[in-house]
Amino acid sequence: MAKVLTPKEEDYSQWYNDLVLKADLAENSSVRGCMVIKPYGYAIWEKIQQTLDRMFKETGHVNAYFPLFIPKSFLSKEASHVEGFAKECAVITHYRLKNSSDGKGVIVDPEAKLEEELIVRPTSETIIWNTYKNWIQSYRDLPLLINQWANVVRWEMRTRLFLRTAEFLWQEGHTAHATKEEAMEEALKMIDVYKTFAENTLAIPVIQGRKTENERFAGALETYTIEAMMQDGKALQSGTSHFLGQNFAKAFDVKFLNSKGELEYVWATSWGVSTRLIGAVIMTHSDNHGLVLPPQIAPLQVIIIPIYKSETERQQVLDYGKDILHELKHHGISVKFDDRDTHKPGWKFAEYELKGVPIRVAIGPKDIENKQVEIARRDTLDKFYVSRDTLIEQIKSLLNEIQQNIFKKALNFRNNNTYEITHIDELKSNIENGGFFVAYWEGTKEDEKLLNEQTKATIRCILPEESSSTGKCIISGKETKKRVIIAKAY
RNA sequence: CGGGGUGUAGCGCAGUUGGUUAGCGCGCCACGUUCGGGACGUGGAAGUCGGUGGUUCGAGUCCACUCACCCCGACCA
Numbered sequence: 001m002a003k004v005l006t007p008k009e010e011d012y013s014q015w016y017n018d019l020v021l022k023a024d025l026a027e028n029s030s031v032r033g034c035m036v037i038k039p040y041g042y043a044i045w046e047k048i049q050q051t052l053d054r055m056f057k058e059t060g061h062v063n064a065y066f067p068l069f070i071p072k073s074f075l076s077k078e079a080s081h082v083e084g085f086a087k088e089c090a091v092i093t094h095y096r097l098k099n100s101s102d103g104k105g106v107i108v109d110p111e112a113k114l115e116e117e118l119i120v121r122p123t124s125e126t127i128i129w130n131t132y133k134n135w136i137q138s139y140r141d142l143p144l145l146i147n148q149w150a151n152v153v154r155w156e157m158r159t160r161l162f163l164r165t166a167e168f169l170w171q172e173g174h175t176a177h178a179t180k181e182e183a184m185e186e187a188l189k190m191i192d193v194y195k196t197f198a199e200n201t202l203a204i205p206v207i208q209g210r211k212t213e214n215e216r217f218a219g220a221l222e223t224y225t226i227e228a229m230m231q232d233g234k235a236l237q238s239g240t241s242h243f244l245g246q247n248f249a250k251a252f253d254v255k256f257l258n259s260k261g262e263l264e265y266v267w268a269t270s271w272g273v274s275t276r277l278i279g280a281v282i283m284t285h286s287d288n289h290g291l292v293l294p295p296q297i298a299p300l301q302v303i304i305i306p307i308y309k310s311e312t313e314r315q316q317v318l319d320y321g322k323d324i325l326h327e328l329k330h331h332g333i334s335v336k337f338d339d340r341d342t343h344k345p346g347w348k349f350a351e352y353e354l355k356g357v358p359i360r361v362a363i364g365p366k367d368i369e370n371k372q373v374e375i376a377r378r379d380t381l382d383k384f385y386v387s388r389d390t391l392i393e394q395i396k397s398l399l400n401e402i403q404q405n406i407f408k409k410a411l412n413f414r415n416n417n418t419y420e421i422t423h424i425d426e427l428k429s430n431i432e433n434g435g436f437f438v439a440y441w442e443g444t445k446e447d448e449k450l451l452n453e454q455t456k457a458t459i460r461c462i463l464p465e466e467s468s469s470t471g472k473c474i475i476s477g478k479e480t481k482k483r484v485i486i487a488k489a490y
Numbered sequence: 491c492g493g494g495g496u497g498u499a500g501c502g503c504a505g506u507u508g509g510u511u512a513g514c515g516c517g518c519c520a521c522g523u524u525c526g527g528g529a530c531g532u533g534g535a536a537g538u539c540g541g542u543g544g545u546u547c548g549a550g551u552c553c554a555c556u557c558a559c560c561c562c563g564a565c566c567a
Contacts (some may be wrong), residue, residue: 127557157491343528346527
């Protein structure tokens with residue numbers, strides 16, 4: 001008996017916390033609100049990065065890197081942008097320390113005060129648009145399609161591993177376009193990329209929509225979002241793409257000469273996903289035994305565990321297993337053979353279940369004799385024997401099947417916890433149990449605030465209009481085509 | 491930033507009205523028996539009791555201050 005998780009049913013957030021720590025994904029650091037991402041957790045992030053990076057490049061984007069620090073004056077150039085971020089900025093005021101007079105340490109040297117304070121980027125629109133000003137003169141310089149992989153800092157009051165940390169890793173795309181239509185198309189294209197990635201790679205079903213004015217990104221004219229439902233019925237905003245209009249171009253005076261020789265302001269988008277996605281993966285698929293990882297981002301897809309008694313058996317099992325190891329590697333499968341003699345098989349079974357390895361292959365003397373192996377799949381915990389001859393093919397298709405299965409499971413869960421409502425009372429009486437509530441909405445900003453105060457829920461997104469059918473807004477009673485998802489959110 | 495709570499070995503905790511050498515479980519190390527679902531035995535290492543100051547013959551224990559972390563709210567990806 002070693003690592004026991006708090007059961008989900010008992011305390012969901014405790015379960016989440018236990019899991020992150022015990023699966024060795026991350027831990028709290030001695031810096032308030034900042035986490036240490038441990039090798040296993042970082043390996044998942046690397047998988048996420050690799051896939052997304054490829055998708056960004058396939059859609060014509062390139063990577064670059066901009067400074068961590070932003071002069072304070074830059075941030076205030078776009079009024080609503082600074083308003084949104086001002087309350088959570090880390091500020092650098094000095095550039096030097098000196099020995100304290102009591103000799104016990106160092107103090108900030110008051111002589112070394114910066115002329116202008118620097119802000120640790122909470123997001124990079126301002127520093128990037130200040131740079132784009134120098135890069136863009138003519139329509140021939142457009143579009144500019146740039147992404148950066150970086151860390152950002154937002155001084156959050158309350159933090160939770162992966163879901164909300166003061167420093168987090170993300171990617172932020174910042175694009176510049178000659179026309180409104182092209183920028184809008186880009187913003188929509190990227191939210192599509194995120195949706196595809198979430199569903200195909202992370203196996204997380206998401207609802208795509210746009211944010212209400214209240215929930216929009218600071219400085220955006222339109223924010224598109226993908227919203228996922230966690231196992232406790234709460235929503236997690238998993239990626240956003242913003243149509244920024246000409247706000248930043250105007251704030252930073254970025255103009256280009258069009259083919260007719262006229263000066264115009266540039267149109268912009270920005271879009272990002274963060275290490276929060278790891279939290280989304282955990283809270284979508286995992287169970288009381290530990291992590292359940294989608295094969296596509298599992299750092300380890302297959303674990304091989306030997307079972308033996310005597311030294312001769314050990315040699316035989318090792319030979320048999322090494323063979324399988326090399327063959328799987330040859331087929332591009334990420335696999336490890338845990339031949340450590342310091343832990344017993346049962347211990348290893350539990351350990352790799354905790355870590356969410358999709359497929360476990362166990363081999364003992366019995367299996368060598370029968371030319372087979374025992375396979376256990378992490379998603380269903382089913383165990384069965386597979387002939388050695390067809391093993392490789394079966395593992396390949398099983399990885400695929402697991403990927404599909406956990407997606408379907410998550411989709412069913414979401415469908416079963418999504419409710420169409422026609423009156424706000426239905427929301428009030430059911431919101432405590434979580435879930436997505438679909439309602440017609442034609443309310444004002446104030447109505448939205450009222451909704452939040454009364455139910456603790458928020459409008460997660462406005463759904464795309466699929467048909468021309470209409471209904472009555474649950475607050476104002478106005479007839480409308482607009483439908484929204486309401487839910488409690490992380 | 492308001493309300494509540496906790497700081498004792500790597501982790502989880504116990505420690506009586508102040509009284510010698512501060513314990514327990516897990517983990518760790520060594521050896522042996524084990525090995526198809528988190529093994530067992532024997533021995534061992536590991537602690538400035540969050541910090542500072544005070545009361546006292548004597549403080550993990552009492553007092554003051556302070557720091558850190560956790561939970562609940564307001565804020566947020």
